[in-house]
Amino acid sequence: MTANPLLDELLGPLHMHFLCARAAYQDYLANGRTWLWACSLRRINKAVCSLLMAKGYLLPDEMQDAATGLVRHFNVWLTLWDDLADRTKPAPGDPFVFENEVTYPRDAEARLERLYDSLR
Numbered sequence: 001m002t003a004n005p006l007l008d009e010l011l012g013p014l015h016m017h018f019l020c021a022r023a024a025y026q027d028y029l030a031n032g033r034t035w036l037w038a039c040s041l042r043r044i045n046k047a048v049c050s051l052l053m054a055k056g057y058l059l060p061d062e063m064q065d066a067a068t069g070l071v072r073h074f075n076v077w078l079t080l081w082d083d084l085a086d087r088t089k090p091a092p093g094d095p096f097v098f099e100n101e102v103t104y105p106r107d108a109e110a111r112l113e114r115l116y117d118s119l120r
Contacts, residue, residue, distance in 0.1 A: 006059065006119065007120070009058060010052075011115060014052070014116070015116045018113065021041065021045060021048065024040045025041055027040065028040070033096060034090075034093050034094060035091065042078070045077060046074070049078070052071050056068075063115060066107075066111045067112070070105055073100075073102050073103070076100060076102040077102070080098050080099075
C-alpha cells in the first residue's frame with residue numbers, strides 16, 4: 001500500500017474529528033447544553049481547526065474553500081465561546097449557549113467526507 005499524505009495526514013484524522021464532533025454535539029444537546037459538554041465540543045473543534053491550518057495545504061485546489069469555510073466558522077465560534085466563558089465563569093452544570101451568525105458549513109464537511117471516502 002502506498003502512503004497518501006492527503007489521506008493519512010489530513011482526511012483520515014479529519015474524518016475521525018468529524019465523527020467525534022457529531023457525537024459531542026449530540027451529547028451537548030442531550031445533556032442540557034451545559035458547560036461540561038460544551039468543553040468537550042470545544043476541544044474537538046479546536047483540534048479540527050488546528051488540523052486544517054496545519055495540513056489543509058494538502059487538499060486539491062477545488063477543496064480549499066471547504067477548509068477555509070470550516071476554519072472561518074471555528075475561528076468565530078471559538079471567539080464567541082471564549083468571550084462567553086470569560087464573562088460568565090460557568091461551572092460544569094451551568095447552561096452554556098450563544099448565538100453564532102457564522103453557521104457551521106455542513107456542505108464543506110460533506111465535501112471533505114466524500115473526498116475521504118473516494119480515497120479509502
